[in-house]
Amino acid sequence: MTGNAIIEFNHVKKQYDDNVILKDIDLEIERGKFYTLLGPSGCGKTTILNLVAGFTEATEGTITLNGKKVNDIPPNQRTVNTVFQDYALFPHMNVFENVAFGLRIKKMNKNVIKEKVAEVLKMVQLSGYEERGISEMSGGQRQRVAIARALVNEPDVLLLDEPLSALDLKLRTDMQYELRELQQRLGITFIFVTHDQEEALAMSDIIFVMKEGEIVQSGTPVDIYDEPINRYVADFIGESNIVKGTMIQDYEVSFVGHTFECVDAGMRPNEKVEVVLRPEDLVLTSVEKGKLTVQVDTQLFRGVHYEIIGYDRDGNEWMVHSTKKAKVGSEVGLYFEPEDIHVMRFGESEQEFDARLESYEEE
Amino acid sequence: MGQKKFKWSNLYLIFVFIVLYLPILYLIFYSFNEGGTMNSFTGFTWEYYQAVFADKRLISIVLNTLLVALLSSLLATIIGTLGAIGIHYVKKRQTRNTLMSFNNVLMVSPDVIIGASFLIMFTFVGFKLGFASVLLSHIAFSIPIVVLMVLPKLQEMNPSMITAARDLGANNLQVLSKIILPSITPGILAGYFMAFTYSLDDFAVTFFVTGNGFSTLSVEIYSRARQGVSLEINALSAIMFLFALILVVGYYFIQQYNMTKKQKSRERERAKVVDLL
Ligand SMILES: Nc1ncnc2c1ncn2[C@@H]1O[C@H](COP(=O)(O)OP(=O)(O)OP(=O)(O)O)[C@@H](O)[C@H]1O
Ligand SMILES: [Mg+2]
Numbered sequence: 335m336t337g338n339a340i341i342e343f344n345h346v347k348k349q350y351d352d353n354v355i356l357k358d359i360d361l362e363i364e365r366g367k368f369y370t371l372l373g374p375s376g377c378g379k380t381t382i383l384n385l386v387a388g389f390t391e392a393t394e395g396t397i398t399l400n401g402k403k404v405n406d407i408p409p410n411q412r413t414v415n416t417v418f419q420d421y422a423l424f425p426h427m428n429v430f431e432n433v434a435f436g437l438r439i440k441k442m443n444k445n446v447i448k449e450k451v452a453e454v455l456k457m458v459q460l461s462g463y464e465e466r467g468i469s470e471m472s473g474g475q476r477q478r479v480a481i482a483r484a485l486v487n488e489p490d491v492l493l494l495d496e497p498l499s500a501l502d503l504k505l506r507t508d509m510q511y512e513l514r515e516l517q518q519r520l521g522i523t524f525i526f527v528t529h530d531q532e533e534a535l536a537m538s539d540i541i542f543v544m545k546e547g548e549i550v551q552s553g554t555p556v557d558i559y560d561e562p563i564n565r566y567v568a569d570f571i572g573e574s575n576i577v578k579g580t581m582i583q584d585y586e587v588s589f590v591g592h593t594f595e596c597v598d599a600g601m602r603p604n605e606k607v608e609v610v611l612r613p614e615d616l617v618l619t620s621v622e623k624g625k626l627t628v629q630v631d632t633q634l635f636r637g638v639h640y641e642i643i644g645y646d647r648d649g650n651e652w653m654v655h656s657t658k659k660a661k662v663g664s665e666v667g668l669y670f671e672p673e674d675i676h677v678m679r680f681g682e683s684e685q686e687f688d689a690r691l692e693s694y695e696e697e
Numbered sequence: 698m699g700q701k702k703f704k705w706s707n708l709y710l711i712f713v714f715i716v717l718y719l720p721i722l723y724l725i726f727y728s729f730n731e732g733g734t735m736n737s738f739t740g741f742t743w744e745y746y747q748a749v750f751a752d753k754r755l756i757s758i759v760l761n762t763l764l765v766a767l768l769s770s771l772l773a774t775i776i777g778t779l780g781a782i783g784i785h786y787v788k789k790r791q792t793r794n795t796l797m798s799f800n801n802v803l804m805v806s807p808d809v810i811i812g813a814s815f816l817i818m819f820t821f822v823g824f825k826l827g828f829a830s831v832l833l834s835h836i837a838f839s840i841p842i843v844v845l846m847v848l849p850k851l852q853e854m855n856p857s858m859i860t861a862a863r864d865l866g867a868n869n870l871q872v873l874s875k876i877i878l879p880s881i882t883p884g885i886l887a888g889y890f891m892a893f894t895y896s897l898d899d900f901a902v903t904f905f906v907t908g909n910g911f912s913t914l915s916v917e918i919y920s921r922a923r924q925g926v927s928l929e930i931n932a933l934s935a936i937m938f939l940f941a942l943i944l945v946v947g948y949y950f951i952q953q954y955n956m957t958k959k960q961k962s963r964e965r966e967r968a969k970v971v972d973l974l
Contacts, residue, residue: 387864389860389863389864408863409860409863409864410863410864410865410866410867410868414864415864415865416860416861416864418857418860418861419857420855420857422855422857422858422860422861423858423861424858424861424862424876425880426879426880426882427879435862435865435867435875436865436866439865439866439867439871440866483865484864484865487865487866
């Protein structure tokens with residue numbers, strides 16, 4: 335148990351009847367960081383939050399909060415607050431009363447309540463809206479009321495269940511900045527749930543990538559983006575080109591009929607692997623200078639860049655993000671650096687993956 | 698063309714209201730008849746109104762009726778609301794549906810049957826017929842009405858609100874008093890008023906379970922009417938009609954008042970926001 339861990343899951347399993355929702359979850363949440371649970375719909379993200387908040391009980395395993403086992407402690411006695419997927423504001427109360435709810439339950443002094451509510455409303459930029467009814471607030475404002483209502487209780491951990499999913503793109507991006515900024519200012523631990531990978535990459539200190547009730551990979555956004563553990567993560571986080579290859583020996587991998595220098599090691603010689611190349615790491619160049627040759631098939635203008643799809647001689651599809659235009663039908667070369675190649679083994683667990691990375695990065 | 702259609706629908710409305718109100722107005726009209734019958738109007742008099750107010754027995758019966766209605770609807774509202782909450786939070790769907798069906802059966806079964814069965818029960822257990830037996834049976838037939846008015850409000854309620862309240866530290870009692878009850882207040886009020894009016898004008902059930910010493914207005918009017926209608930009853934009806942009218946108008950003004958109050962506070966707060974900008 336490290337000193338800074340605020341939440342720990344130890345072999346936590348959750349099932350409804352015979353339906354296993356979470357299989358053996360182990361995780362550790364450190365104080366003051368921004369965590370994101372990322373995964374497709376139905377993978378168990380909300381279930382994890384519910385276990386932390388105490389709305390459901392774990393079938394097996396232990397959950398500790400602040401070093402104390404909390405499996406049997408009801409939600410109203412946990413120092414955790416939640417921002418719900420549908421906000422769950424109280425429509426029969428105005429904004430002030432909604433935010434003050436938790437403090438009133440704690441029987442705080444009226445003047446203290448007034449002060450605290452004013453302060454937290456200022457923080458979410460809703461000063462002056464105290465008397466408004468909930469039905470008179472816009473979606474973005476409601477979301478901020480929900481955040482204020484949770485934050486005013488000064489929880490150790492704030493759980494946010496897809497709070498941005500109902501907002502339009504512009505507001506959503508704004509709120510991403512605001513939330514991140516708020517978290518850093520307050521130093522409260524946030525656990526944020528989303529199925530939007532861009533959101534996760536933009537906001538988090540640590541991302542947990544989930545799949546069907548399991549945590550597949552955890553790490554910083556850069557780690558997960560640059561070194562996805564398997565095809566699932568690589569596909570889920572960002573766009574990627576994934577091809578089959580063979581690890582000739584350490585720092586040498588062969589795919590699409592050529593052998594390339596790379597920065598991965600620690601595998602068996604001639605092991606079958608998968609190779610990831612991110613579209614933005616591929617540079618368009620002449621056929622002579624390129625390490626690969628593809629024929630341009632389609633080209634889409636995406637605003638920041640062109641998205642070019644081409645095929646090599648073996649029929650593999652390559653996606654390239656380039657600020658330069660290419661000519662559809664022409665042959666172009668693709669250039670990339672050894673660091674841009676990322677090699678993934680089949681069926682490697684997160685522990686094995688981490689151990690392997692450590693073993694050769696130390697040298 | 699559209700205008701003409703509009704007129705037709707108006708005419709229809711007027712016709713319906715005439716049909717509905719004419720008998721009442723007819724009754725009230727003859728309460729002022731000097732002649733003492735409802736055949737021909739011979740002259741104006743307050744005589745029957747004076748008689749009503751002089752009739753101590755009638756006044757006490759009116760008070761009895763109001764007391765039974767107030768008490769029974771109040772108690773039925775409390776029991777019915779808690780019952781509805783209980784039914785709503787029964788986990789197993791089948792049990793819940795069964796409970797609701799039991800409730801609905803009571804709603805649709807004829808008053809005569811309910812009244813008769815109450816009479817049988819009271820005499821069987823040796824309960825003395827009178828105020829208490831009337832009150833009990835009124836409570837009993839009002840509960841399903843309240844349940845029926847409250848349940849939809851519970852179903853409309855967002856369940857994650859309750860989770861949120863618990864998340865913010867509320868215990869079960871606080872969830873009930875601060876979240877559930879305020880959310881279903883309109884249903885509770887509607888249930889209360891429905892129960893009140895049902896109790897006020899119930900005849901069949903009361904007829905079975907009143908003893909000798911106790912009577913309600915509907916039973917009393919019935920027994921007087923059998924001995925030949927006196928215009929005193931007309932006068933009484935007119936007074937009650939007026940009373941109902943005052944209630945409705947009062948209710949309207951209360952609502953109006955609440956609305957303007959809300960609007961005012963909104964304007965005040967809008968001004969504040971403008972100040973801030
Ligand atoms: N009370 C429950 N009873 C039975 N099954 C449940 C219950 N709650 C959730 N589940 C199941 O658990 C699985 C995970 O649900 P969960 O709500 O955690 O998904 P999620 O990752 O939050 O998905 P989304 O992104 O759609 O919100 C789903 O298959 C769901 O059907
Ligand atoms: Mg969810």
